[in-house]
Amino acid sequence: MSNVSAQTYFEVQTFYAQQMRLLDRLDVEGYAATFTEDGVTDHAHRGEKVEGRAALIAGAKHALPRYKGVAVRHWNDHYLIDEVDENTLNVTYCSLVTRTTADGKVDFEPTFAIEDVLVRVDGRLYTRSRTIHRDLPVAI
Template identity: 60%
Template structure:
C-alpha cells in the first residue's frame, strides 16, 4: 500500500523534535527488550494499535495479551525496531497533541549473528501529553508496497 505524502504546515521546535525522538527511542528499547508491560505503559490507557494485518488492539490489557501470545516468535533472536524520516505535526494548541508519521524497519538477529529483515512499514501515530509526558494514543501500521504508477 502506498502512502500519501503529507507536508508539514507548522514545524515543531528543535526541543520538541528531540523529545519525540527520545520518546520513541525509549518506547522501542522497551519492546525490543520484551518489556511488554513497560511498552504498554507508553500508551494511554485506552490507546490502540491497528496492525497492518487488520488486527486491532484496544487498551493496554489487549496490547499486553497480544504481545504475550507472540513471545514464542522472539525466542533465540534479538529484535530491533528502527524508525526514521519522522514528520511531526502539531494537531492542537500548545503541542499537546501531535501527529507523527515515520518509516519503520525491523531487524532480527539470531545467535550466529545472522540478520534478517521484516517488511518495511509506514506508521502513523497520535501522541498526546498527559501529566507532562508524551504517550501514544493511537498507532496505525501500514505495510509498504509499490506505489501505483
C-alpha cells in the same frame, strides 16, 4: 514545513528511543505503559486492531514466540511531526525491523510506515494510537 519547535522534535526522538528499547527488549508491560490507558494499535495491513493497555499486553504476549531465538531491533527514520494542539502530536515515520540470531545472522521483516498520535500528559508523552501499514510495491 513542520509547525513544531526543535525542542519538541528532540522530545519526540527521546520518546521513541525509550519506547523502541522497551519493545525490542520484549518488555511487554513496559511497552504498554508508554501508551495511554485506552491506547489503540491498529495493524492496518492485517486488519487487526487492539484497544486498551490490557488487550495490548495480551496481544503482545501472544506474539512473543515469533521472537524466540532472535534479538529484535526497530530502526526508524523520517519522522514528520504535526502539532494538533498544545499536547497532541501527529507523528509519522518508517521502520525497518531486524532479527538477529544468537550466532549473529541478521534478517529482516518487511518495512513499515507508521502513523502515531501522541499525547502529553503531566509533561510526558504517550501513544494514544498507532496505525501500522506494511510497505507494498507502488503500482507503476
